[in-house]
Amino acid sequence: MRKNDKLWMIILFCLFSLMLLASPAFADASAVAASDGHAWWFWPLVLLIVTFIMGVVAVLAGVGGGVLFVPIISGFFPFHLDFVRGTGLLVALSGALAAGPGLLKLNLASLRLAIPVALIASTCAIIGAMIGLALPTNIVQICLGATILGICALMLTAKKSEVPDVPKADKLSSMLHIYGVYQEASTGEIVDWKVHRTPMGLALFVLIGVMAGMFGLGAGWANVPVLNLLMGAPLKISVATSKFLLSITDTSAAWIYMNKGCVIPMMVVPSLVGIMLGSFVGVRLLKIAKPGFIRWMVIGILAFAGIKALSKGLGF
């Protein structure tokens, strides 16, 4: 890690903690909230610290911050699921906005692949958000718990293929000119890629969009397997396009949550700062960390959070 980066991160983290602690109400004895016995700044500060750790872990485990945020924050923090989902979408959106421009410039994220997929996913994310906000909270909790457990199963079983074999591009992808080339940085090899099974892939993005909007989870966990394993895009192109795709899918759902009133800045800003700073640190820790162990740890935490969401929804 460069000295300057370290310094900036420490400064930003300290400044942020200071913002919360130096607020006028901090010094005031009446700042102690009646609802849970903690001062008002307690939970935002814990949120900042937890999302920072989440940002580090998410990078090391190769998952998006959004998929960790909603189950963990809704399971262990006093915030209502409505606000957690709204914040979760903005967290996933910010991560995608931060990564998107670089990935597009490097031509790793493919705009041609993303545009048709995003149109379907973002439209369905609106529908998902509206369904999620119309359903009773306990039903959403149950569905969220089941989805999180499904994600754990997917993480345990899904394989990845660096450059899948695509014998022939399908008619739709040929018509839409969805193909490209990229240079593999480690070997210098030029990889020529195309996709197949596009109609089936697009159909699956209906489901992915609905789930992203309904639970505010982001959808990288589902985007990558569909783009890589089903449609046959190389892993690098799939991961990069998926990350960029979130900036579009989550935009549509985020607006629905925002317009419904599910955004509380005191939750959103510490979460965004925490997860972004955590991601910076995570990227730098990748060289020395053991991603295998961390991935198992994340699956364990997610499984626990999924069971907690289920039990909350079922009223146990």
Next chain:
Amino acid sequence: MAEKENISLEATPEQLLYAKLLEKGMYIGLLILLITFGLYAFGVMDPYIPLDKISHYWNMNVNDYLHHANIKAGWAWVGMLKYGDFVNFIGIAILAGITILCYAAIIPTLLKNDDKVYAVLALLEVIILTIAASGILGAGGH
């Protein structure tokens, strides 16, 4: 439209334009969000919901929150920008809105390249995202 034989390692002009705009919007949105949050948390601007009362609201569902705090949903926050908490919505709206601008910006380039199918898809995306942002899809509680 680019033919397969002419595929380049470089990103297409519309992809680069999209990336540039997205990057600018992201930085502007984040910067504004950090500044406004500073104004809010340091008490430079008075919040609509006092800081020591905020924890009474975040465990309510959104309907109860809006009702008890007497807040209107949708774009009503624009009329409440004098408050420290609501001024944060400027940065959030920029982050959530920049994608619409990016899509709108690439349409002329797509048309110039005679890429009509993608121009139509981009236009449809602008319409979808604008509808979502407009608040006409059921803002005001459920």
